[in-house]
Amino acid sequence: MSPVMATLADVARHAGVSTATASRIINGSPKPVADALRARVLAAVAELKYVPNAHAQMLARSHRSAVGVIVHDVSDPYFAEITRGLQRVAEADGRLAIICNSYREPDRELEYIDLLHAHQVAAIVIAGSGYLDAATAARLDDRLRAFEATGGRIAVIGRHEHTGDAVMPDNEEGGFLAAEHLFSLGHSDIAVIAGPPALTTTADRLTGVRRAARKYRRRLPKERIVHADFTRDGGVAATERILAEFPSVTAIAALNDSMAVGALAALRGAGRPVAVIGFDDMPIARDVTPALTSVRLPLTELGERAMRLALSAAADEPRVEHVAAELVRRESTWRLED
Amino acid sequence: MSPVMATLADVARHAGVSTATASRIINGSPKPVADALRARVLAAVAELKYVPNAHAQMLARSHRSAVGVIVHDVSDPYFAEITRGLQRVAEADGRLAIICNSYREPDRELEYIDLLHAHQVAAIVIAGSGYLDAATAARLDDRLRAFEATGGRIAVIGRHEHTGDAVMPDNEEGGFLAAEHLFSLGHSDIAVIAGPPALTTTADRLTGVRRAARKYRRRLPKERIVHADFTRDGGVAATERILAEFPSVTAIAALNDSMAVGALAALRGAGRPVAVIGFDDMPIARDVTPALTSVRLPLTELGERAMRLALSAAADEPRVEHVAAELVRRESTWRLED
DNA sequence: TCCCGTGAGGTAAGCGCTTTCCTAGACCGT
DNA sequence: ACGGTCTAGGAAAGCGCTTACCTCACGGGA
Numbered sequence: 075m076s077p078v079m080a081t082l083a084d085v086a087r088h089a090g091v092s093t094a095t096a097s098r099i100i101n102g103s104p105k106p107v108a109d110a111l112r113a114r115v116l117a118a119v120a121e122l123k124y125v126p127n128a129h130a131q132m133l134a135r136s137h138r139s140a141v142g143v144i145v146h147d148v149s150d151p152y153f154a155e156i157t158r159g160l161q162r163v164a165e166a167d168g169r170l171a172i173i174c175n176s177y178r179e180p181d182r183e184l185e186y187i188d189l190l191h192a193h194q195v196a197a198i199v200i201a202g203s204g205y206l207d208a209a210t211a212a213r214l215d216d217r218l219r220a221f222e223a224t225g226g227r228i229a230v231i232g233r234h235e236h237t238g239d240a241v242m243p244d245n246e247e248g249g250f251l252a253a254e255h256l257f258s259l260g261h262s263d264i265a266v267i268a269g270p271p272a273l274t275t276t277a278d279r280l281t282g283v284r285r286a287a288r289k290y291r292r293r294l295p296k297e298r299i300v301h302a303d304f305t306r307d308g309g310v311a312a313t314e315r316i317l318a319e320f321p322s323v324t325a326i327a328a329l330n331d332s333m334a335v336g337a338l339a340a341l342r343g344a345g346r347p348v349a350v351i352g353f354d355d356m357p358i359a360r361d362v363t364p365a366l367t368s369v370r371l372p373l374t375e376l377g378e379r380a381m382r383l384a385l386s387a388a389a390d391e392p393r394v395e396h397v398a399a400e401l402v403r404r405e406s407t408w409r410l411e412d
Numbered sequence: 413m414s415p416v417m418a419t420l421a422d423v424a425r426h427a428g429v430s431t432a433t434a435s436r437i438i439n440g441s442p443k444p445v446a447d448a449l450r451a452r453v454l455a456a457v458a459e460l461k462y463v464p465n466a467h468a469q470m471l472a473r474s475h476r477s478a479v480g481v482i483v484h485d486v487s488d489p490y491f492a493e494i495t496r497g498l499q500r501v502a503e504a505d506g507r508l509a510i511i512c513n514s515y516r517e518p519d520r521e522l523e524y525i526d527l528l529h530a531h532q533v534a535a536i537v538i539a540g541s542g543y544l545d546a547a548t549a550a551r552l553d554d555r556l557r558a559f560e561a562t563g564g565r566i567a568v569i570g571r572h573e574h575t576g577d578a579v580m581p582d583n584e585e586g587g588f589l590a591a592e593h594l595f596s597l598g599h600s601d602i603a604v605i606a607g608p609p610a611l612t613t614t615a616d617r618l619t620g621v622r623r624a625a626r627k628y629r630r631r632l633p634k635e636r637i638v639h640a641d642f643t644r645d646g647g648v649a650a651t652e653r654i655l656a657e658f659p660s661v662t663a664i665a666a667l668n669d670s671m672a673v674g675a676l677a678a679l680r681g682a683g684r685p686v687a688v689i690g691f692d693d694m695p696i697a698r699d700v701t702p703a704l705t706s707v708r709l710p711l712t713e714l715g716e717r718a719m720r721l722a723l724s725a726a727a728d729e730p731r732v733e734h735v736a737a738e739l740v741r742r743e744s745t746w747r748l749e750d
Numbered sequence: 751t752c753c754c755g756t757g758a759g760g761t762a763a764g765c766g767c768t769t770t771c772c773t774a775g776a777c778c779g780t
Numbered sequence: 781a782c783g784g785t786c787t788a789g790g791a792a793a794g795c796g797c798t799t800a801c802c803t804c805a806c807g808g809g810a
Contacts, residue, residue: 079766080562081767082767093768093791094791095788098768098789105789106788107788107789111789126767127530127767128527128532129531129767130768130795132795133467133468133795134769135768135795149493149495149496157486157487170527172508172510189508191463194417223461224418225417339698339699357644361677362700420797421796421797432762435797436798443757443759445758464796465796467795467797468765468795468796468798469796470765470797471766471767471797472798
């Protein structure tokens with residue numbers, strides 16, 4: 075048990091053949107090889123517990139096979155769902171997907187892009203939201219271009235500075251649907267729990283909400299839009315502020331389900347009926363009480379399509395696929411009788 | 413935009429130095445270098461957008477830095493939580509964690525072990541449950557030993573065939589706590605929704621449940637133990653069977669929270685009060701209605717400890733750390749008045 | 751003046767594999 | 781029997797990097 079790996083040369087020596095022959099047998103190359111040699115080599119592989127060095131293979135083959143994925147946080151159900159789709163397609167294509175969590179930090183995202191670049195991945199999928207800050211977005215775009223310049227493929231989910239293949243969840247329309255639902259139920263005083271202001275996802279959903287407000291001629295003052303961090307606890311805190319500051323509010327639109335669940339929790343003890351609509355329609359939505367009305371985004375599909383784009387050859391024109399949002403009515407929203 | 417990466421040699425040529433000097437400057441080697449050269453090299457790096465080839469580096473340095481993680485499914489909140497802990501520690505140690513989903517298929521797990529081995533990771537953490545089937549477990553153990561023989565480190569979470577460093581959630585005790593809780597509340601007719609029978613996690617939790625039954629002198633016939641697949645929908649189906657077949661059952665112990673949530677959902681329309689206790693105390697537990705009583709396992713900590721074991725040098729003796737389970741009472745269980 | 755020590759930089763030998771040639775038999779037809 | 785065509789297998793040239801070792805120039809002490 076010496077801490078050293080058996081190499082192809084060891085196997086070849088053990089079997090009394092050249093490394094060329096050993097390599098050909100092990101990789102099932104089309105070149106014909108006598109059965110006797112084949113058996114000897116395979117026996118040597120088994121005996122030495124030989125496992126080829128993937129790095130050496132990469133280097134020698136200079137043919138990229140892995141793909142990289144950058145998400146904000148896999149353990150967030152939103153990204154978990156997307157990642158499932160990404161993985162499914164990557165695996166069907168026989169590729170290892172390297173998943174990186176940026177935790178919504180642009181710097182970490184930059185680092186990971188370079189890391190994936192360094193690891194010679196064939197493609198990178200950016201599944202996290204884009205950043206509104208122009209400088210940040212430009213830096214990211216710069217690194218992505220460098221990667222593309224070496225023949226790497228890129229696909230992004232959502233609105234990013236980067237021009238190229240993308241799949242776009244219709245966040246603006248989703249925001250519109252959410253707010254419209256509330257307004258059409260007679261709620262005229264609503265509050266919004268938005269995500270981090272730096273993200274394009276937040277901005278787009280909010281734009282939709284505002285459009286609905288205009289259409290229904292409702293006021294939606296800035297103070298009624300409370301930013302939180304897309305987590306349950308963020309939702310709890312935001313809801314508490316809303317309850318304290320706006321006694322007239324009868325409905326809350328949370329721009330993702332985690333925050334909506336937090337809102338429901340905060341509302342539980344509040345003794346004041348407030349309707350809540352979420353966004354993303356994550357699996358928990360149907361299991362909370364009241365079951366959460368939400369705007370559904372086909373997350374797994376989002377992931378699948380992005381990975382398919384990333385794995386297909388680059389097109390002349392950037393391809394942009396839109397995927398629609400859809401309202402899912404459950405018990406957390408109701409008509410306001412007046 | 414020719415699809416080719418700039419190499420160190422390109423950078424060196426561009427800056428008019430040797431590759432040795434370029435390498436030293438780029439990696440900040442201790443060897444002193446004139447400032448003029450340093451500046452020229454750095455400028456060349458920027459201009460050529462040079463990113464070192466990680467595979468070539470690995471090969472040249474023969475010093476392993478990445479770590480591998482095998483879980484059943486990251487998008488399962490149970491593993492998401494564990495993974496978070498694993499990642500946190502790996503990152504603090506400056507290592508890339510490669511995460512692989514086995515989806516509870518031993519073959520895929522085998523494949524991934526070899527893949528990680530091939531990628532020269534420094535350590536592998538197996539976060540999924542072990543398998544009861546001796547042949548399967550032995551095959552896995554065999555591959556793990558091969559990896560260890562090359563100097564790789566291994567840490568497992570839960571009971572596995574593999575002898576070595578491990579962190580053990582006290583599943584047996586947890587199962588006992590769950591069942592004891594139910595029995596002590598006066599429920600004598602209980603049913604169990606167990607996980608896949610092939611997993612050690614299922615077996616251990618079940619053992620604890622049976623011990624509690626013996627202690628409380630309750631019968632727990634085999635038919636009352638329904639196996640499902642650790643998912644919400646599995647829980648729904650199992651509960652429907654239980655409701656149909658066992659009219660006297662007043663409480664259900666589900667061996668994980670996902671299935672417990674499914675049970676709650678199935679019970680919602682059943683018009684029959686049945687207490688439910690879950691296992692793992694995942695975040696959703698407090699947001700379902702009724703809030704789920706569960707057995708808490710400190711999942712993030714589990715992950716952190718496992719990764720710490722994996723990253724520390726091998727000890728003479730296998731190190732086994734136990735982590736305790738703890739009952740968390742909420743509203744889904746109540747005293748049975750008779 | 752000579753020698754040696756020292757410091758900056760270059761040379762080249764691998765790391766473990768794949769793959770392109772090349773070689774040397776075996777086999778064929780005439 | 782002879783040249784020509786295949787064929788199975790081997791030799792060796794990289795893939796892009798790191799690093800041990802070497803070289804060369806300069807300076808200072810004896």
